[in-house]
Amino acid sequence: ARTVPPPRPRVVAREAAAAPRAPGEGEPSGPPAVTLASSAEVLRHRDVAGLDAAERAQLRRLLAEFALVGQTRRSARRRPARRGDVDPRRTVRELLRRGGEPARLRRHARVERPRRVVLLVDVSGSMAPYADALLRFAHAAVRGGRTEVFTIGTRLTRTTRELAHRDPDLAMAAVAAAVPDWRGGTRLGELLREFLNRWGQRGMARGAVVVLLSDGWERGDPELLGAQMRRLHALAHQVIWANPRKARPGYAPLAAGMAAALPSVDVFVEGHSLAALERLAAAVRGAAGAAPVRGAERA
Structure with missing residues (x-):
């Protein structure tokens, strides 16, 4: 497994162009561009779970401009x-x-x-603080083309059609109406088996970049999850796992589900912030610079 190092910051602070002012007119009331750029840069690294309403709205605007394209193949x-x-x-x-x-x-x-990208987004209760941001990330991926999206919890739901809406808010409303298992439990092994039997084995996962966005909590049999991850790894071109909990200090993949899945994961990244999702997008594109996951993470 490999992990992707953080890219260089892409937000550049610039001073606002000075506009002619009438004599005696004071300074502009709005914040200078350098302040706005600094605010956006800080937001990029904030954990999504700790954002307030205004920050979430700004994050949604930034995610609406996201782009995700799979690796190319001949x-x-x-x-x-x-x-x-x-x-x-x-x-x-x-x-x-x-x-x-x-x-x-x-x-x-x-x-x-471009290779097909398949996103499996965990919408269980433990992932509730991140579900909206991850689904908006998925919406940007669908907008880029050749992407399939499924939600996983207690059920497996194909949501590619709902996320095809051009407007992200309409897409989120359509997904909310289509997914019956918001904030429920997690049956990763059973649902991954269902995905492979119904779609993956028939061609959707063959040669694709498959991304699981989940914290790895598994209420079912971890051995089943491990077996299905091995099946997935044999079919896919690359398996990437994005875990929002990975960013927490002292994190180790000790949960039974995560520990069982990790040996079949090629790239293991965080998924808690906008910057982490940028690194995930770089991994999906196959950007150079990914390093092997340490042995402690596999253990």
Whole structure:
């Protein structure tokens, strides 16, 4: 398993452009741009569970501008290119068109397509402080295309269609109406088995980047979760786990569910803040710089 180091801050403090003022006019009443930038930077690192109403509203605006794209892969399809393998069919057609006279070799290259991303979002009671932010993150991912989203708790619910609404608030309302098990228990092993049997094994998880957003609390059999994670790891291109509890001081993956799942996880990241979700997005993109998870985390 690998963990992703924090990226360099992307928010740049800038002074507001000075506007002409009438004689005797005082300073502008609004805060300078440097203050706004500093406020946004501080918010990026705040734990979502501790935000007040105004900060949550600002976080939602920032998440609405989020973008998530999966790693690229070379597909079987090819397209004309200046460099690449010789395209025999197009080359022969060009020779025939010229009556057998010498012609430039026609070439083609494989088309690169983003890998499918599958998000499994835990909406159980222990994840209630983070569910809204994580689902808005999922909404941004669906908006980017080739993303499937499921909620997990006591049931498995496919919510890709509900999250396809362009307006994030309408999308959240649609998800709230579609998901029957908000703030319930967690049956990760059983629901992961259901996902694999109904969708994953048939192709949805094959070659995909699968992301589980959960604290790993499991009310069912941890051995079942471990077995299903091994199945998932064999199908997927990469398995990523984002756990909001990982950011807490002294955290260790000792919960039975998390401990059983971690050996089948490629990248283990935090999921408690906007900055953590940015690191998660970088992991989904396959950004360079990920380091192996320490042995203590696997133990």
